[in-house]
Amino acid sequence: MNAELSTSKLPDIAHMGMRATIGVIFIVHGFGKFGNPGFGGWISSMGIPAEMQIPIALAEFVPGILLLIGVLTRISGALLSIVMLGAIFLVKGATSLTGDKGYEFDLILLAASLVVIVSGPGRISISHLIKKIPRVLQ
Template identity: 65%
Template sequence: MATAEIKEKILNDTVFFGLRLAMGVIFILHGYSKFGNEGFVSWISSMGIPGELAIIIALAEVVPGILLIIGVLNRISASIISIIMVGAIFHVKGAQSITGDKGIEFDLILLAVALVIIVAGPGRISLSQIIKKIPRCLH
């Protein structure tokens, strides 16, 4: 394997780790802020979503965020995040405009990153890849 190919693979893996890390941190912080937040419960209730789902929504952001960072179940986690982002774009913001009030530009970027993770996988800098490399005799 040529040096250029090795450098390209290392760069690709680093980029995928960076995408997963950024997405994970965003969703952990965003979801964590919803735990025990009565304002969030009132807000989702005003949109016709039962307030009892607040904890599930928070968990649906925090858990995939953690899994993305450590590199386990990334495609499933990114799929959950994709569903959340489609809901944010169409249900919460009504897909009214790309920018400005209720702009969806940030939501679209998060959706795009989630779709890249679904298609491309986590890259080699992930716990799932490390586990695959453990020799069978150690299991």
């Protein structure tokens, strides 16, 4: 019976692990963009106003936190998917899957964000504990 119990919880643990990993990656990436003059200069060189530095950082940092704790995960996944599409097509140019300007890592994060949109927060999340949050907002 113990094996059945642990096996039945394994998908929930795996889903929470994936969600938390994506969250931590985006928290770290977003946090590194706050107050970083190098990032501001880099986006300016691509024709993006330097004033977009904070909104871009927030678009990664805040959804990362929400994914980590399991609140508003579908909305966060959607926002992060948009960020990843921007990274793939605007930043990397979607020209090479691998190499110096390869977008393989961005593609993995996009795929994982899409899985979160479809599957929601999972049972190991604050949304599941509260149970009063509408499904669309989970």
